[in-house]
Amino acid sequence: MEEILKVEKLTKRYEDITVLENVSFSVKKGEVLVIVGPSGCGKSTLLRCINGLEDIQDGKVSIEGKTGMVFQSYELFPHMTVLQNLMLAPLKVQKRDKGEVMKEAEQLLERVGLSSKKNNYPRQLSGGQKQRVAIVRALIMHPEVLLFDEVTAALDPEMVREVLDVILDLATQHKTMLIVTHEMNFARAIADRVIFLEGGSIMEDTTPEEFFDAPRSERAKRFLSTFEYKKKE
Amino acid sequence: MDTRVLQEYLPIFAEAFLLTVKIGLAGVALAFVIGILGAFIRYFKLPLLSEAVKGYVELFRNTPLLVQLFFIYYGLPVMGIRISAEICGIVGLGLLGGSYMTESIRSGLEAVPVIQTESALSLGMTRSQTFLSVILPQAFSLSVPALVANVIFLLKETSVFSAISLMDLMFTAKDLIGLYYNTTESLFLLVVFYTVMLLPVSFVGSIAEKRSRFKMFGD
Amino acid sequence: MGFEVLFKGKNMVRLLQGLGVALQISLISVAISIVLGLILGMLMSLKKPFINLVSRVYLEIVRIMPQMVLLFIVFFGYTKLTGRNISAESSSLIVFSFWGTAEMADLVRGCMAGIPKIQYESSRALGLSRLQTYIYVIIPQIVRRLLPLSINLITRMIKTTSLIMMIGIVEVLKVGQQIIEANRKSSPHAAFGVFATIFLLYFIACWPISCLAKYLEKKLA
Numbered sequence: 001m002e003e004i005l006k007v008e009k010l011t012k013r014y015e016d017i018t019v020l021e022n023v024s025f026s027v028k029k030g031e032v033l034v035i036v037g038p039s040g041c042g043k044s045t046l047l048r049c050i051n052g053l054e055d056i057q058d059g060k061v062s063i064e065g066k067t068g069m070v071f072q073s074y075e076l077f078p079h080m081t082v083l084q085n086l087m088l089a090p091l092k093v094q095k096r097d098k099g100e101v102m103k104e105a106e107q108l109l110e111r112v113g114l115s116s117k118k119n120n121y122p123r124q125l126s127g128g129q130k131q132r133v134a135i136v137r138a139l140i141m142h143p144e145v146l147l148f149d150e151v152t153a154a155l156d157p158e159m160v161r162e163v164l165d166v167i168l169d170l171a172t173q174h175k176t177m178l179i180v181t182h183e184m185n186f187a188r189a190i191a192d193r194v195i196f197l198e199g200g201s202i203m204e205d206t207t208p209e210e211f212f213d214a215p216r217s218e219r220a221k222r223f224l225s226t227f228e229y230k231k232k233e
Numbered sequence: 234m235d236t237r238v239l240q241e242y243l244p245i246f247a248e249a250f251l252l253t254v255k256i257g258l259a260g261v262a263l264a265f266v267i268g269i270l271g272a273f274i275r276y277f278k279l280p281l282l283s284e285a286v287k288g289y290v291e292l293f294r295n296t297p298l299l300v301q302l303f304f305i306y307y308g309l310p311v312m313g314i315r316i317s318a319e320i321c322g323i324v325g326l327g328l329l330g331g332s333y334m335t336e337s338i339r340s341g342l343e344a345v346p347v348i349q350t351e352s353a354l355s356l357g358m359t360r361s362q363t364f365l366s367v368i369l370p371q372a373f374s375l376s377v378p379a380l381v382a383n384v385i386f387l388l389k390e391t392s393v394f395s396a397i398s399l400m401d402l403m404f405t406a407k408d409l410i411g412l413y414y415n416t417t418e419s420l421f422l423l424v425v426f427y428t429v430m431l432l433p434v435s436f437v438g439s440i441a442e443k444r445s446r447f448k449m450f451g452d
Numbered sequence: 453m454g455f456e457v458l459f460k461g462k463n464m465v466r467l468l469q470g471l472g473v474a475l476q477i478s479l480i481s482v483a484i485s486i487v488l489g490l491i492l493g494m495l496m497s498l499k500k501p502f503i504n505l506v507s508r509v510y511l512e513i514v515r516i517m518p519q520m521v522l523l524f525i526v527f528f529g530y531t532k533l534t535g536r537n538i539s540a541e542s543s544s545l546i547v548f549s550f551w552g553t554a555e556m557a558d559l560v561r562g563c564m565a566g567i568p569k570i571q572y573e574s575s576r577a578l579g580l581s582r583l584q585t586y587i588y589v590i591i592p593q594i595v596r597r598l599l600p601l602s603i604n605l606i607t608r609m610i611k612t613t614s615l616i617m618m619i620g621i622v623e624v625l626k627v628g629q630q631i632i633e634a635n636r637k638s639s640p641h642a643a644f645g646v647f648a649t650i651f652l653l654y655f656i657a658c659w660p661i662s663c664l665a666k667y668l669e670k671k672l673a
């Protein structure tokens with residue numbers, strides 16, 4: 001299958017601190033790539049570099065088409081209703097027809113179970129509802145690749161599920177996705193491939209089965225064992 | 234209090250009131266124009282201009298309006314720059330207010346989190362689209378309490394206009410007290426007219442402040 | 453440009469003395485305002501209906517009435533009411549303290565309201581007494597928030613006291629006018645030089661204080 005995203009020898013520095021070093025990988029159309037690793041390993045920075053929010057010091061990022069991004073903190077526009085949030089970019093950026101955009105927005109809201117909230121303001125929604133709206137806001141721009149930056153990290157536990165279900169649903173529609181997450185069970189369930197990042201470099205790039213059942217590097221073993229410990233707690 | 238005196242003075246005060254309101258509103262309008270321009274220049278860090286605006290803001294925020302007016306009205310004419318008392322009042326109030334408005338609007342703009350800009354950019358919006366549809370409306374809501382306070386402050390500052398011989402409310406009151414010793418009636422009308430000018434502004438301002446908070450969107 | 457007039461005789465010294473008069477009145481008023489404002493602010497935080505009502509009316513009066521109007525009321529009104537004269541200096545001290553107390557009280561109230569309830573609760577949970585909670589936990593936090601704001605009040609007070617010339621106190625603007633008047637023939641441009649200098653003098657008096665407030669605000673935040 002065709003490669004839709006290619007990252008070659010990417011290096012990112014903040015002044016003299018190197019956050020990402022010599023990172024290379026590629027993603028095929030319809031593939032779901034999950035990026036895991038300890039805090040501060042550069043996962044989020046990697047997504048921001050792919051999305052063009054950060055300049056890079058070395059290497060190359062090439063994408064066929066556009067990306068869409070969903071943030072940990074949702075970042076809905078607080079002065080707009082749900083529908084206005086969804087329609088802003090399609091109307092302003094893509095100059096699409098208002099009626100058509102509205103129809104699509106309503107269909108997508110229906111699909112994530114939020115039809116009744118279309119005229120509400122973000123303040124009136126729960127965290128999980130906000131994040132579902134944020135996902136729809138990214139989707140409606142028809143991006144080739146969707147980037148998810150720890151989208152459940154700010155949520156109360158009982159709301160994590162509703163958001164992950166939406167992303168699982170997207171996987172069944174063969175959307176190309178890059179997902180940074182700390183939810184290991186979810187990662188295992190959704191990933192076609194897993195990248196383990198530590199200290200700004202890729203330590204493993206493999207299948208979920210191999211990564212979770214038989215990690216090769218010591219570091220990955222240690223990383224995974226912290227989660228098991230947490231589970232027993 | 235002598236009601237006959239009140240009746241006699243009422244039209245004189247009403248005229249002075251209109252003059253005060255006229256200059257006050259024109260000055261506030263000018264202050265908004267200067268403030269919006271100044272805040273944009275500071276927010277986008279335009280080279281040189283940004284430094285100039287910063288200097289202007291510091292200078293006018295750290296000096297009294299009375300001194301600014303004396304300089305403009307009495308100081309500039311001897312150097313050949315002559316403007317009428319009314320224009321002087323508007324310009325003086327506008328420059329003073331502009332420095333306050335610049336700061337209020339700028340801090341509103343800077344209070345909008347950077348990640349809001351990033352999230353709009355990652356939807357493919359341009360810088361100017363992001364600024365106009367995402368940042369500015371939020372910044373304005375955040376600035377409302379400060380803007381209301383500025384408007385009230387500026388309208389109160391109109392009370393020094395008599396120093397540049399504008400026949401405003403203070404001038405009228407002082408004149409009538411000096412000429413006829415009807416102190417009680419003059420002071421009473423002075424207070425009444427300033428209350429009429431500022432109480433509604435204060436009231437509308439409090440409502441605007443409440444509505445402008447995000448929780449009021451849709452509540 | 454008219455600056456030369458300032459180097460004649462004791463003109464510059466007179467100007468500075470004039471500024472001194474205004475500064476003196478501001479500093480006394482600020483001192484009174486801070487003390488009374490602290491007391492009133494704390495009273496307001498007790499949330500007693502009667503105190504609330506009275507203080508709200510008081511604060512609203514100060515919020516909408518120009519200081520100039522208050523100055524007129526005291527200066528002219530006192531004489532009318534009692535038949536005795538009140539000095540312009542006393543009038544200004546009364547008015548600026550009246551104004552400053554309200555401003556200060558509002559700042560204190562705002563700072564007290566800004567301290568989350570859980571700070572009190574967690575102090576109690578640690579076993580601190582009510583007094584200890586105030587001394588070690590609450591008051592230090594209030595002071596940190598209040599300090600920059602009350603320093604800002606000083607610059608606002610200095611700017612406001614420029615009004616005293618309007619009720620006849622000989623301060624810096626008045627001295628300036630006198631100098632211009634006395635040198636009308638020899639220095640026709642004196643008005644520019646003198647008023648530009650006064651402009652600058654006020655800036656020199658206020659700007660460092662503003663900077664200090666800004667610095668403290670950043671440092672203590």
